[in-house]
Amino acid sequence: SAVISQKPSRDICQRGTSLTIQCQVDSQVTMMFWYRQQPGQSLTLIATANQGSEATYESGFVIDKFPISRPNLTFSTLTVSNMSPEDSSIYLCSVGISGTYEQYFGPGTRLTVT
Amino acid sequence: QQQVKQSPQSLIVQKGGISIINCAYENTAFDYFPWYQQFPGKGPALLIAIRPDVSEKKEGRFTISFNKSAKQFSLHIMDSQPGDSATYFCAASKGSNYKLTFGKGTLLTVNP
Numbered sequence: 001s002a003v004i005s006q007k008p009s010r011d012i013c014q015r016g017t018s019l020t021i022q023c024q025v026d027s028q029v030t031m032m033f034w035y036r037q038q039p040g041q042s043l044t045l046i047a048t049a050n051q052g053s054e055a056t057y058e059s060g061f062v063i064d065k066f067p068i069s070r071p072n073l074t075f076s077t078l079t080v081s082n083m084s085p086e087d088s089s090i091y092l093c094s095v096g097i098s099g100t101y102e103q104y105f106g107p108g109t110r111l112t113v114t
Numbered sequence: 115q116q117q118v119k120q121s122p123q124s125l126i127v128q129k130g131g132i133s134i135i136n137c138a139y140e141n142t143a144f145d146y147f148p149w150y151q152q153f154p155g156k157g158p159a160l161l162i163a164i165r166p167d168v169s170e171k172k173e174g175r176f177t178i179s180f181n182k183s184a185k186q187f188s189l190h191i192m193d194s195q196p197g198d199s200a201t202y203f204c205a206a207s208k209g210s211n212y213k214l215t216f217g218k219g220t221l222l223t224v225n226p
């Protein structure tokens with residue numbers, strides 16, 4: 001498995017501002033992902049964070065709104081840009097363990113946009 | 115298009131009983147089927163997973179049953195405990211790309 005931390009754990013932000021969420025893993029991993037979980041809902045994949053190249057976004061998510069960085073094999077950031085109340089969600093990073101199919105999640109960042 | 119359908123949406127079980135949650139998938143290319151347990155305010159935790167080459171996998175009180183021909187899989191929690199009260203998500207992925215497609219979740223309540 002892997003130990004995953006996220007910062008901040010929660011935040012309350014004003015409409016129109018941006019927030020950057022950090023994800024740190026305790027070991028080098030090939031695959032890192034960002035998911036969104038709206039209140040009381042399931043998880044939706046936003047993008048795959050690729051080390052050394054641009055992130056791969058899922059349908060409905062765009063780089064201008066959710067820019068992602070992955071400078072190395074243990075760290076990634078997700079920025080939620082120009083926020084609106086509809087962006088209020090839990091944002092989760094996850095990692096895939098090489099040689100297995102297993103995927104582990106961080107504790108999440110609870111974002112409220114007012 | 116919802117590729118993984120999960121039922122029931124909520125489930126109430128008495129302590130010591132069996133909890134059963136079902137999932138059905140559409141994409142025959144899926145070849146990895148995990149279950150996640152999520153407590154309020156926490157990230158999902160990998161509970162147990164199965165590949166299509168076996169029909170059942172058991173870990174402690176948790177068992178996955180898998181029916182490839184019916185494209186269905188289920189989670190059984192034996193001797194359910196109040197501490198099992200959580201939301202359970204089934205998921206599926208294709209190959210080792212790790213991209214998980216989740217069911218909508220089941221809120222399990224185990225009464226003491």
